[in-house]
Amino acid sequence: MSPGRKKAGKPANQKTGPITLAVDIGGTGIKAQKLDHLGKPVSDRTRLLTPAKATPKKVLAIIGKLAAMQGEFDRVSVGFPGVVKDGVVYTAANLGNGWRNFPLQAELEKHLKRPVRVANDADVQGLGSVSGHGVELVITLGTGFGSVIFVDGRRIHLELGHHPFHKGKTYEDELGVRALKKKGKKKWNKLLGEALEDLQRTFNFDSMYIGGGNAKAITLKLPSNVKIVSNEQGLLGGIKLWQDSAR
Numbered sequence: 431m432s433p434g435r436k437k438a439g440k441p442a443n444q445k446t447g448p449i450t451l452a453v454d455i456g457g458t459g460i461k462a463q464k465l466d467h468l469g470k471p472v473s474d475r476t477r478l479l480t481p482a483k484a485t486p487k488k489v490l491a492i493i494g495k496l497a498a499m500q501g502e503f504d505r506v507s508v509g510f511p512g513v514v515k516d517g518v519v520y521t522a523a524n525l526g527n528g529w530r531n532f533p534l535q536a537e538l539e540k541h542l543k544r545p546v547r548v549a550n551d552a553d554v555q556g557l558g559s560v561s562g563h564g565v566e567l568v569i570t571l572g573t574g575f576g577s578v579i580f581v582d583g584r585r586i587h588l589e590l591g592h593h594p595f596h597k598g599k600t601y602e603d604e605l606g607v608r609a610l611k612k613k614g615k616k617k618w619n620k621l622l623g624e625a626l627e628d629l630q631r632t633f634n635f636d637s638m639y640i641g642g643g644n645a646k647a648i649t650l651k652l653p654s655n656v657k658i659v660s661n662e663q664g665l666l667g668g669i670k671l672w673q674d675s676a677r
């Protein structure tokens with residue numbers, strides 16, 4: 431039987447509302463965890479490696495495995511490392527081929543037999559982090575460089591990662607995981623400081639949030655309106671995705 435198929439139509443926990451399987455597709459690992467209606471984890475996080483040259487077929491197979499490991503759930507939220515509109519993928523810079531126009535949301539619904547919402551990974555992190563007031567910029571530092579801006583809680587996805595930043599290189603070239611490994615923490619932090627100044631001048635944000643696995647490598651003293659946000663907040667985004675009206 432497919433994961434999540436038992437007791438179709440009934441929430442797994444009627445007292446607290448639907449159980450959401452939150453999935454985060456990264457360039458290095460694919461993670462899954464179940465959350466209650468408040469975003470509180472109700473299972474251990476499971477992680478499998480992102481396969482090399484990760485095609486849609488390979489990624490669907492991994493998500494199927496993670497879902498089976500997690501057991502029952504009512505709905506699924508997915509953070510995807512590329513441009514997604516209305517559940518359809520347009521880009522996937524750090525995955526394999528075959529993603530352009532791939533209807534990931536519809537395919538996952540077929541596979542998992544549950545309602546699914548897919549959005550960009552930085553957007554999901556942002557949904558769980560922002561206050562909903564003023565101009566809030568969110569970046570994520572992981573394999574890639576993710577970005578999204580919220581104006582009074584309304585999200586607009588950005589792809590700053592692939593825009594020029596420094597000496598003809600993009601933000602992702604200079605601040606993605608490959609740059610951190612190659613340049614070392616000190617240089618990477620210096621460049622991050624420059625990026626934050628650039629972004630403040632460009633967007634005049636009131637607050638900025640930094641998420642992603644490499645936020646832990648930050649040693650730089652951050653301006654008072656810039657905060658590091660945790661993975662847990664990113665997970666909460668998986669719940670907020672169900673209340674969000676943006677594409």
Ligand code: BGC
Pocket residue numbers: 510511512513521523524550551552570572573574575576577589591592602
């Ligand atoms: C992608 C973004 C994504 C970011 C973080 C970039 O390469 O273009 O869409 O949010 O990586 O995964």
